Amino acid sequence: MSNFSTTQKITKTVEWTDGGVVASQHRTASEAGARVLAEGGNAFDAAVATAFALGVVEPWMSGPVGGGMMTLWRADRQQAETIEFGMRSPVGLRLEDYPLERGDGHSDLFTWTKVKDDRNVFGPHSIAVPGFVAGIEMLHQRHATRDWADLLAPSVGLAEKGMLIDWYASLMIAAVTRNLAQDPDAAAMFLVDGQWPNIAGWTDVSEQRLDQSAMAATLRQLAEAGARDFYEGRTAEALVADMAAKGSSLSAEDLSTYSAKASPTREIAYRGGVIHAPSGPSAGASLVRTFRQLAQSTFGDSPDAASFAATATALRDAYKARLSQDGAEDEPAGSESCTTTFSVVDKDGNMINVTQTLLSKFGSRVVSPSTGMLMNNGIMWFDPEPGRPNSLAPGKACLMNVCPTIGSTGDTMFAIGAAGGRKILPSVTNLASFMLDFGMSLEDAFHHPRIDVSGTERIIADEDLSPEIVEALSGVADTGTAKRTVHPYAFGVPAGVMRQNGRNCGATEIMSPWGDAILADDIA
Structure with missing residues (x-):
């Protein structure tokens, strides 16, 4: 039961263009990227500008002191690639700083054993080594065409003005x-x-506007001095000094030795097309498992009880494998992770999805006063219990559930991703299946009711799905229904772009009040 209207219908218009499109969780950030496209930049130039702009206009979701992953498509090379820029634990982390407290209940988002004072969840001890700047730098060096400082200029201007x-x-x-x-x-x-x-x-x-003058100064410094300033220059010194004063183990060595990684995608042939799932410690392996299982099913012309039951079963089995074979918990169902995602396509067919995060909403809830930036709480990704595959340890990479994905079939290609912890994989699976199995347009896929299977025990179905579909889902696992609302989100929060016959479009979660797809053609 809820208090919300049952007659209100919410939709978002999806427009097609011969030019480029940026679809992100904040209209202002989408406009910053679309302006780069309008001025002649490619999809990767626009992604650099959008990524930094998002850290300003929704600072609790992501930012320079976060991490993430991206999957991209180079049209001229007909090649997909993942760039991994996840967080890792500091090399000076001391396990004795995270004493366990036995008893009832668990802290915040995870089912970990509770740590004293929740210091692995919030505060200075929860801060991991950030990878965002290194990841965006690698994107710029490998694929962009515009000057670094020019691409950071929009975020500097937004921070000087202050978030509305x-x-x-x-x-x-x-x-x-x-x-x-x-x-x-x-x-x-x-x-x-x-x-x-x-x-x-x-x-x-x-x-009313947020005072982000300190962040503006930091972004200006990064624009002028280059990305390595974040890891080895004045910005690095400021971050380390600020965190030392607050008790964090983040060190100059942690920053100076950090590097992003470019890797081939996980690739699977599906229904005559191809899915490029992200590499590395992501949900990519689970996405591949899910679609390998779905490939064994035969579907009709549109999603029905059988197709939804098959999807739910495949997702449930993928999570069973992830939790047993991969040996690690990650972001759980119900997570209010502060992840954000955006997708870009340009006139030449280059496309990219970037998914970036601080982990929890507002990360560690700690601000670096010298830089004006929220710090992440990546340490919460680790199991504080010793002796497990994902146990907390110094200098260890964080396991993420992000899933930036490229898919193609015939004359159609799309780039999608989602926010929402464990809700990311079901969202990407639903949307990719809608487009690959049933030939839906991006607009139809984003408006179609979805399911969430964020683990092995329970399914959440959009209450707009038919009773027959809900009944079929109940045969797979315990099933409840939920309404698509602005907050909280019962399902993941996706963003995507599509290219078909040389034309492009973009879409964002219809219930997201800030999210928007902006066409380069519409930038004055």
Whole structure:
């Protein structure tokens, strides 16, 4: 039961163009990337600009002190590639700083044994070594055409202006006010007299903006000095000094030795097409397992009870394999991870999905005062119990559930990804299946009701699915229904682009109030 209208219908218009498109979880960031396309940049130039802009306009989702992964397609080479830029634990991390507390309950998003004071979840001890800047630098060096400083200029300008605090931003801040208040610098940045920034009233149209001047200065420094400044220069020194003062083990060595990695994608032939799943410690292996199992089923012309049951079974089995063979928990069902995702396609057919994160919403809830940036809480990805495959240890890569994916069949190609912890894999699977199995357009796929299978025990079905489909799902596992809403999200939050017969379009989750696909043609 809910209080929401049963007659209201929400849709987003999907437009086609001969030019490029940027689809991200924030319209302003999409506009920054689309402007790069309009000025002659390629999809990878636009991705650099969009990635940094997102860190400014939704700072609790991602930013320079986060990590992630991207999968891209070079049209001229007919080649896919993944760039891995996940976080890792500091080399100076001490296990004795994370004493276990036996007893009832678990902390935040994970089913880990509780650590004293939740120090693996929030605060300075939860901070991992960031990979975002190195990953975007690698993208720029390998595939971009425009000057680095020019591509960072939009994010500098946005930070100088300050993020607009509207009702949705107020909601995000209100959700974690208590944690933000525990860090003086986070409180100074996001709170007003210790409280969330309340919008004055229903009819108030005045503007409140976040003071991001310190972040603007940092971004300007990175633009002028280059990406390595984040790992070896003034920015690195500021981060290390700020974190040392707060008790974090993040060191100069951690930053100077960090590097991103470019790898071939995991590739699977499917229904006469190809799926390029991400490499590395991602949900890519699970996506491949899922579609190998789906390939054994025969579907009709549109999604029905049989196809949804087959999808649910394949996802459930993939999670069983992930949790047993891979030997590690990752982001759980119900996770309010602060991941964001965006996709870009240009006029030549180059395309990319980038999925970037701080992990929890607002990450560690700690701000670096010298740089003006929220710090991640990547340490929460690790199991604090010793002796397990994903147990916490120094200098160890974090396991992520991100799934930036490229798919193609016939004259159609798409790049999709999603946010939402374990909800990412089901979202990407649903959407890719809609397009590859049933020939749906991107618009139809994004508007179609989906299911979430975020583990092995329970299925969540969109309440708009038919009773016959829900009944078939109940034969696979315990099944409940949920409404697609603005907040919280019962399903993942995707973004994607499609190219068909030389024309392009983009789409974002229809319930996301900030998300939008912007055409380069529409940039004045």
